[in-house]
Amino acid sequence: MKRLFLLAFSLLMFGVLSAQKTADIGIWGGVGTYTGDMTSVNYKSSLGPAAGAFVRYNFNPRYSLRGTVMVSDLDVIGSYESHPWEFGKMVTDVSAMFEFNFFRYIMGSKRHPITPYLLVGLGVSLYPYDYDPEMLAGVVPYLNTNSAPNLPSGYDKAYRENVVAANIPLGFGFKFNVGERLSVGMEGQIRKYLDDRLDNLDDPLKYYTATGENAGYWTTYNDALHNNDWTFHFGVHLSYLIYRGGKKCPAYDNIN
Template identity: 30%
Template sequence: MRRLIFTLFLTGLISFAAKAQLWEVGVNGGGAGYIGDLNQHNPFKMSGPAYGGFIKHNFTSHYSLKVQYMHGIIAGADSTSKYQEDYNRNLSFRTPIDEGALIGEFNLLSYRPGLDRNAFTPYFFIGVGFVSYNPTAKYQGDVYELRSVMTEGQAAPYKNVAVTVPYGVGFKYNFLRNMSVIADMGYRTAFTDYLDDVSGNYADKTKFTNPVSLALSDRTGERSGLYTGSVGTQRGDGRAKDGYMFFTLSLTFTFLNDKCYFER
């Protein structure tokens, strides 16, 4: 249903943009990555695909504002870690994420597709939005939604929507009057520590009534049979927020005419 609403919304925006000036529409695709409790050291590690679309208004040749939707997959597994402590913890997750954001872009050079001397420009961006997430994990051949099994002994499931702050850098190149290609690298600070379902300490195992919750709360002994996740000891990395990133290529179409640009 969420994707259907977005599709209808984007279709309406494109229909409006086609009648306007100084508007752009675009699609993008690339990779998604994650920084958090199961990847504390590698900010460039990609873990899944990403794709989306946006509509943008160019206020000047240096500043624009866009509404963007992105879908991606982030994942992590302690079994791939080179750090022994993380390897022994043996947690894993896979999280589909959906992001909607309002983002301001700031071109370092004057950039007017098809009209300016500069056919390219570096730029940076910052914005605000929301992200919905639903971490899952495999256990004995089945996939479980970790939020609902409450692996850290929560009294209720944590929220699955959080505020997010996108920021990053990119490069634009206008290769044909109305058409441009954009490469960007954007990080996000998410105001949640549960993108990976890992945040606090190991819970008291005697409090679990669901055997799946108990099994997924402490996976340290799945290889050795010796479970070391003692109640109250650290399960996560101690940081209050997770992060994620998108590395994407975008293809854009600009609705413009000479008059609207030269009058600026």
């Protein structure tokens, strides 16, 4: 009898846990900006639109995994040291983020309709990098009048390349149900970029040694982990429940 009870209890709990697995899709819209090597940014004039979409798999009322694609239009105005500097580019971020709900949260539930949450994950960013020695000449030391003639060949030519860089997204948000299948949320995200070319200032303090013991070597200060490029986004999102994890049980809200 005890074994039969344990088997029945296990099957019941399996059914409950299975019912907790859901999935939803959503859209995201807001604004974004940047901080990095630029020593001064006019943030009032440097907010650009951002939009995205995501799909989220909810393992249970606390934990979810979200795949997100976000596109940002960054037009940043400011200065580096005492020199005016600005850049504009489209940035596409593709991220996989783990989502932790502070409260038990179930889309469509009347007992658990609201929660703040945290995000952390890994992502990849795609954006152009513009190297323009004419613009950089008055900004970075390695292109000043004395140093530029001693640089290796190629540093006097402008070019553009497409960058694929890793990033680490972090976020905080607040979401709540507005119907049986719909929820709305407000969210802030920051991204640490593992590349220093977002602002077209690639390690601006580096310098090249043309003579002496270290001739032919660059002295650098930034690398993938140690650089200043971050983006900040704030927006709202709307999500729609597409998978309930099985047939909805009448006692679902009471159990959870």
